Amino acid sequence: MIDNSKVFKNTIMLYIRMALMMFITLYTSRIVLETLGIENYGIYNIVGGVVVMFSFLNLTLTVAIRRFLSVALATGDEKRFIEILRASILAVLIASIILIIGLETIGLWFLNNKINIPVERLEAANYTFQFSILTFLCNMNAVPYNSAIVSCERMEVYAYTGIIEAALKLGLILLLPLYGSDKLITYSGMVFCMALLVFFYNYGYCHFKIVRIRNIFHVKFTDIIAIFSFSAWSILGTLVFMLATQGVNIIYNLFFGVALNAAMGVAQQVNAAFNQFIGNLQTAFNPPLTKSYASNGLDSKTFDFVCDTSRMTFLLVVIIGFPIVLNMSGLLNVWLLDVPIYAIQFSVLFILYAALDGCSSPLYILVYANGKIKEYQILLSVIQLVYVVIVYVLCAYGISPVLVLSLNVINGLLLFVGRLYVLKQMMNFPIKLYFTRVFVPAIVPLLLLGLLGLLINHGLSGFDLKTLIIRLFFSCVIVLMVLYFMYMNYRERQFILKTIESKIKK
Numbered sequence: 330m331i332d333n334s335k336v337f338k339n340t341i342m343l344y345i346r347m348a349l350m351m352f353i354t355l356y357t358s359r360i361v362l363e364t365l366g367i368e369n370y371g372i373y374n375i376v377g378g379v380v381v382m383f384s385f386l387n388l389t390l391t392v393a394i395r396r397f398l399s400v401a402l403a404t405g406d407e408k409r410f411i412e413i414l415r416a417s418i419l420a421v422l423i424a425s426i427i428l429i430i431g432l433e434t435i436g437l438w439f440l441n442n443k444i445n446i447p448v449e450r451l452e453a454a455n456y457t458f459q460f461s462i463l464t465f466l467c468n469m470n471a472v473p474y475n476s477a478i479v480s481c482e483r484m485e486v487y488a489y490t491g492i493i494e495a496a497l498k499l500g501l502i503l504l505l506p507l508y509g510s511d512k513l514i515t516y517s518g519m520v521f522c523m524a525l526l527v528f529f530y531n532y533g534y535c536h537f538k539i540v541r542i543r544n545i546f547h548v549k550f551t552d553i554i555a556i557f558s559f560s561a562w563s564i565l566g567t568l569v570f571m572l573a574t575q576g577v578n579i580i581y582n583l584f585f586g587v588a589l590n591a592a593m594g595v596a597q598q599v600n601a602a603f604n605q606f607i608g609n610l611q612t613a614f615n616p617p618l619t620k621s622y623a624s625n626g627l628d629s630k631t632f633d634f635v636c637d638t639s640r641m642t643f644l645l646v647v648i649i650g651f652p653i654v655l656n657m658s659g660l661l662n663v664w665l666l667d668v669p670i671y672a673i674q675f676s677v678l679f680i681l682y683a684a685l686d687g688c689s690s691p692l693y694i695l696v697y698a699n700g701k702i703k704e705y706q707i708l709l710s711v712i713q714l715v716y717v718v719i720v721y722v723l724c725a726y727g728i729s730p731v732l733v734l735s736l737n738v739i740n741g742l743l744l745f746v747g748r749l750y751v752l753k754q755m756m757n758f759p760i761k762l763y764f765t766r767v768f769v770p771a772i773v774p775l776l777l778l779g780l781l782g783l784l785i786n787h788g789l790s791g792f793d794l795k796t797l798i799i800r801l802f803f804s805c806v807i808v809l810m811v812l813y814f815m816y817m818n819y820r821e822r823q824f825i826l827k828t829i830e831s832k833i834k835k
Contacts, residue, residue, distance in 0.1 A: 353495040357502045358598045359664055361516065364506050367591045367669055369453075369513040372446055374594035375582050376454050378575040379436055379444065380461040386424040387469045388570075389563035390417075393556050394473055396619060396697055398480035403620040411540055416552035417473040418542065423553075425466055432462050445582050453513045460517035467524035474535035480616050486534055487612070490527060497523050559700065566706040569713040573740070577720050584724040589671065595661070596675035603653065603680050606645050607687035614638045615694055622698035627756045631695075638691045639767045640821075644812060646684040647771075647778070652804035654680055655782050659797035674731045678738060685741035692748040696755065705751040709744055716740040774815040781807050 362370050394417040401410040437458065440446075446454050478486050501519045508515045536542065581589050618638070621631045653660065657677050661668050696705050716736060723733045752758035785807075789800050813822065 349492050349495060353499045357499055358595075360502050360505065362591075362595070362665060362667075365512055365516065367667065368447070368450070370594055371589075371591035372450055372454050373457060373513060373516065374597070375444060375446070375578065375590045376440065376457045377461050378578045379440055379458065380432065380465050386428060386560070386564065387421075387465070387472065388567045389560040390421055390424055390556065391472050391476065392563055392697055393559045394420075394476045395480055395615065396559070396700070397552075397556060398476055399616045399619040400623045402480055402616075403623040407540075411542070412549060412552055414473060414477055414540065415542055416548045416556060417476065419546065419548055420553050420556045421470055421472055425469055428469070429462070429466070436462075443583075444579070445586055450513075453511050456511075456514045457517040460514070460521045464517075464521045464524040467521070467528045471528040471531045474531040477535050477539055478531065479612060481539060482616055483539075486538075490530055490534075493530065494523060494527050497526065559702075562703050562706040565710050566702075569710040569717075572717050573713040573737075576717055577734075577737075580717075580721055580724055581730060585730060589669075589730060592669040592672040592675050595665065595669055595672040596679045599653075599657075599661075599676040600679035600683055603649065604683050604687070606649050607642060607683065607690065610638070610642055610645060611687075611690045611694070614691070618691065618694050619698040622695060627695075627758065632759070635691045635695060636763060636766045639688060639763070642688050642690060643767065643771060644816070646687055647775070647812060648805075648808055650680055650684055651778055651782070651808045652801055655785060655804050656797060656800050659793075659800065663794060663797060671730055675734060678731070678734050681738045682741040685738070685745055689745045689748050692745075692752060695758075696748065696751060699755055701755060704754065705748070708747045708751060712740065712743050712747055770816055770818075774811050777811055777815070778808060781811075 365373065394413075397413045398410065398417070401413050437455075440454065440458055441451065444454075475487070475490075478490075498520075501523065502516075505512060505516060505519070578590060578593050581593060614634070618631070618634060621634060625631055654677050658673050661673055661676065665672075693705075696702060719736060720733055723736075724730075749758070749760050749763075753760055782804075785800060785803055789796055789803070813825075817825075
């Protein structure tokens, strides 16, 4: 049975983490951009993108490990949980070796021969590349321990880890302007040091508070094979996903240079902050949803939970996204001293894509809980590949970068439809009932919010600080009122009122 109160408590912990991390991330991003300059910031973004393109094994193993750990916990077999965790550690170690070989051969060649980087900054770019590899390896090898913490629903620990990481990042970056050496290399080294500390924190907590893993080589190789087998089809999907994100970033670099990568970097920072809202909720409901499906299949309680989390995700997306999109120009001009060209338009488009992807997150968690992901990965990979090919062709013909990136929103919509189609084929998922409960009630509120947004733009033009604060205030009040009275059902409104009442009494 799904413990909704525990999910709610875990979600609150994650949002406390998110609030602190978002503030620190946005503030430090401004310092980094100001200190490094647009060119160095663009180089860091594109060099990091090359490393991230090789992270397909990391992403697929994270999904597989969390899935197997959650299923083991659902059976209540602690010995099985330990076996899976031990196998996960060794599987990640094997994957790390494979990725090091790929990065130090293909990745290094691609950086020095294909990426558009000024000759005088090529040495710094190579140092940054090596630090980025080390950072990536630290993050990757922390996955089994982090997954164990999340699967056991120790969200307060997960939250503390993020807060500590953000605080360290703030402290180190405040010192960045004091260094007289190459600041791009210095910044890359700082990021690596933070990743190393976070790895040891995750390892220490998992080892001393959850379970001691004394010999990682004492494993059932069938478990390692099972993890890699589950990851096999995910690798296809993840490779194509990386091609559709970092690959598009590289395509922009080839046709438009590092200045446009700086705009992409700013937009991705905004997108990362926005995604934290969705990701926190997803992190909270992923383990209970996986456990529920593993125990009961798609019964009424599991389907209700999917609908409830979809509605919660939609509410968060609109509550946060509406004020940000409406005031993006003012927010970026207040946040950054020098806003790169296209950064505003790119940021809006990234948020629209993230909104579509976030609202479908319960759907793909359900697919992975089922475990039969071959058809799912093939269908979504085809959609992503078509998008990348169209982007390359349009860039080659000199089409506006904003128009090209806007296709990503259509891409996100097609991915949403693809997930629903696969679930229908896989487990006879009731699509009509799902839409009736989640999205049909949203039609009128969204249309009204669009109209009210136009009125705000017409009545409160300008983006000086005073006007921005007023616009944000009205945007937040309007979106909360519209969604509370026009989207939320009676049960959800009562839950909010009782929660507020209980907090006041305390």
